[in-house]
Amino acid sequence: MHDILEKSGFNPDANYKVVGTSPIKHDGYDKVTGRAKFSADAFAPGMLVGKVLRSPHPHAIVKSIDTSKAEKLPGVKAVITREDFPEKKAGTGAGDMTRIAMAREKVYWEGHPVAAVAATSERIAKKALKLIEVDYEVLPFVIDEVEAMQPGAPILHDYLRTKGATGADADKPTNIVERSVLKQGDIEKGFAEADVVIERSFDSKPMHQGYIELQSCIANTSDDGQVDLWCCTQAPWVYRDRLTAIMDIDSSKIKIQQSELGGGFGGKTTFYIEPLAVALSRKAKAAVKMTMTRAEVLKGTGPVSGTHAKIKIGAKKDGTIVAAQSELSFQTGPYTGSAFVNAQQAIWTRYDIANVETLCYEVVSNRPKVASFRAPCVPQIIFGAEAVITELAQAIGMDELDFRLKNAVAKGHTTIYGQKFDEIGLIETIEAAKNCDHYKSPVPEGQGRGIACGFWFNRGGETTGTMSLAPDGTVNIILGTADVAGSRMSMAMMAAEEFGIPVDRVRATLADTNALGFNRVTAGSRTTFSSGMVVVNNARQIIGELCSRAAKMWKVPEEGVIFEDGFCRPASSNVGDFEPMSMKEISSKTTYTMGAISAHSEMNVTGAGPGFAVHIVDTEVDKETGFVAVKRYTIVEDAGKMISPIQVEGQLQGAAVQAIGWALNEEYIYGADGRLQNAGFLDYRMPVASDVPMIDTVIVEVPNPKHPYGLRGVGEVPLTPGPAAIGNAIANAIGVRPTSLPMSPPKLLALMKSAKA
Amino acid sequence: MSKKYHVSLTVNGDEYECLAEPQMTLLDVLRDELKLTGTKEGCATGDCGACSVMVDGRLTCSCLVLAPEAEGRSVETIEGMAKDGELHPLQQKFLEMNGLQCGICTPGILVAAKALLDRKPDADEMEIRYWLAGNLCRCTGYDKIIRAVMAAGEEMKGA
């Protein structure tokens, strides 16, 4: 256990010189001049182009694949199918991963890869795909998870049995992966105490992470089996270990270098084309570059879980919530991995409710496998939860924020999943929302205002990193986490603060998998927190080493040297009369003092501070068309302490607009044929600049005592209450409650009509 | 072997030549033939604006221009925006005001915003929002982008 995890050294009275400022991020310069190297911006000598053949069917047995004609096409250097991957037992982790990468017995969604080609040009590769003959036996399919749960629904996996099922059906094939209950108290007794009970059903459709950078990679497999992989990823080590798991290649022979990441939001925590590129490269004996098209990204990579939710909640007249019961179902695509437990745990984790029962189902269906997205599974469930919270407050006649405040959790609260909260900022956040200009301003005529409150755990986990001092006294950081939107800069800032030097004298770079030990995925809003812990720990080690070297050079005991603002100084005049020695003076003489100065830390980081946010949204609804205009949006959120305020604001603003997209228009639309109808940016409607207003932020700082700089993750919290706040705003604007995401114009128009009828 | 077309064009004032298959786009030429990868591909269907360039002074998605169409044209890309070693005011404001997060949409947005400010440095918020509606950004929520464009316009007006 590292001391820093126990005693972070957080000092609430410290005055920072670098932390809390907003300098230009170092990686920004190459990004504004077009020189930054994203995944598709690389080229390798002798490089081939790889393309994927995908299933046109949502569910079919792959009887045979004939690649002979494609192989004979001039310029084709390799064709791969399931035969090129080792058999891994279906229903295991590796078995699922290999089948997602390349179909084996069956195809499970439209867009499921069945073969891939490497050729000397893209045109030839595409021509070759058309020459591959696949014999499918088309099967009945099921897209919606509620339909997939019904008796008689087409079964995806004969071997699947519901985890947690009891009774007569427990040993029958099913599409329900898991049935899970999380409860506390006595739900019946709780509702018996309630004066007001609200009960409603909600649903949501999958949306896509929507990163603008298409997945692209270059794989080179040497003749002795060494793999060199360049790709955009939030999880280089995880990609490596999964390649090992599905391709039986030693991890030591795989080196993954992450490119600049052109957006991920969770969607680049799992691989798609990368194992195919490795297999093609191995077969073709050449480097292979693969780049997905936008249609492939939408059809082939993870959207989020679509859900259904039945929620019942009760409160006393005095505003105390006494019971909350819900039944939630989650689409996961053809294989498990929706991370629904996040929603099960987070659905009410803002409120102290004595009696809670949350039943969850994870269900397979013929859709692409879901992937992580900012607070996986949580925003679409909070959409319903915060709707009924608002309705309860309205039914009781309490101010919505006062109602939330009355039930708010505080330090010392133990959650339903057993975490005891240390310092948290929910109460401060709600109070700041009450005091902000937006909340205090009257709702403009013709508009509706919505409020919602969100939560995310924030994560820690396995993190590694090194730091070294150059002879000129400047500092280099090597990070194991990915930089999803500016963390290299935050790391440099924390290091600069530790050393008391300008941030320009520190640079952070992203490691390849050979440079450091294992790092967990860059997800869960863990990066600035976890890598920050590693960076501060490394800086403190180096400072200790600087003092030790200075002591040697001065020939005084180590305790006699202190470090301040980039200089070693005698601790007192008793130590001796020495001129302060700079980092440069010490590091330029390391030849004479035991060699170069560097540090490394390997941690399983704990102590992440949970985050809370309140969103306030004003909307105007065209009552004749159902068109929703978001007129004003304010996010109030506890960031712990901000390292770079301008970057924190950016995280919040970006999340708000993703929430607007999810709330209003983004969805996967399937035809009766089980094929995705809107696999492009024209009809997959992400918000454009003219769709949204400026996003105001009010940032509360309740420091996390477990971090040396008091920070909390801010990547996910700001998405969690977004769709709910917009839903509440629409409900207040039109006088009827929308319960289905996205709240698109046809749905709202029908809702308004049915309310009138 | 399909016929290739000889394409000679000017990019940021420099002359280039290449051989291109007719279904290749100007975007493919810039990125794969000329290795000017600052122009990004986000959709290849004209819906995201990441590939925005100027063709003969007109803001265009380079993914919608076929390579042979570019014959004799003058193209300006993000690589030509900084002049004489000085960042353009837009580039500078995007840096100072955090108008970028991941940076993948940034070149396209800078090229598009410059096309607007060159015509109208005092464009207001809504004009900028509608002008940039063809440039998707998924990270920033557009707020800091719009503010940075307004600030750059302010500076260009004064210059």
Next chain:
Amino acid sequence: MPDLRFEAPGSLADAVKLLVAAEGPARVLAGGTDVVVQMEMDMIEPALLVDIKRIPDMGRIVQEEGGFRIGAAASGMEICEHEALCAAWPGIIDGVKLIGSVQVKGRATITGNLCNASPGADSVPPMVTAGALAHVVGPNGERDVPVEQIPTSPGKTSLGKGELIESFKLPARPKNSGDAYMRFTPRTEMDIAVVGVAVNLTLDEAGVCTAARVALGAVAPTVLLVPECADALIGTKVDDAALAKLAAAASAACQPIDDKRGTKEFRIEGTGVLARRVAQKAYERARANA
């Protein structure tokens, strides 16, 4: 799969010759914002592309007989920047402005918008209500065709092999007349019309509508010119009663489908709503054009 051949002829006659001689599917390339996208999406595999932008005068926008002549290759942005055209035919400009982003309009033409034969094309309804004529050139000579007769069904046109549109003729704008176009889309920009309505009307000095044309987009296989809608307006001051009648006639004329962009119900109802709004706007413009 035939290999693609690209040609950029220097004259109309050469373009026609190429198209006539084409073996396999041939496409005229103007802005390319549909053709290139459809190639990218593997929806079409042309054997020949004939780029008409190198033909002299194909990009012209000139005044002619009190109206305008717009060359087939004039881009959306060039059309939107033409002040006299904007003043005379603001409804057409409403439509052209909605054809994609600034980037797309930098390339896209109204010719392509028409010949792509999508019922949701934004410039088509106002071109129809304007009474625009397409000047068609082909192996058998030249002819002028009302624009509503060009698309015949989604993706199909009445143009014969070797025929292409050389230009459009817009009539003179009468006094006391005005036009407008609006569409409904879930986003403010970058979308395809779920419904679109264009109205072009002429008033007398007292403000009574003497002539009207109303066209509906995205609610049938082709853009519909609906005389019943015009009848609802003619002889009225475009008052509430007339607008209600117009909305009902517009909704009644719809033969929409359910698709990813909208439901039947939504399209039928939305067309009525938009028809009212568009007629009001056209009326205001006509009043201002005294």
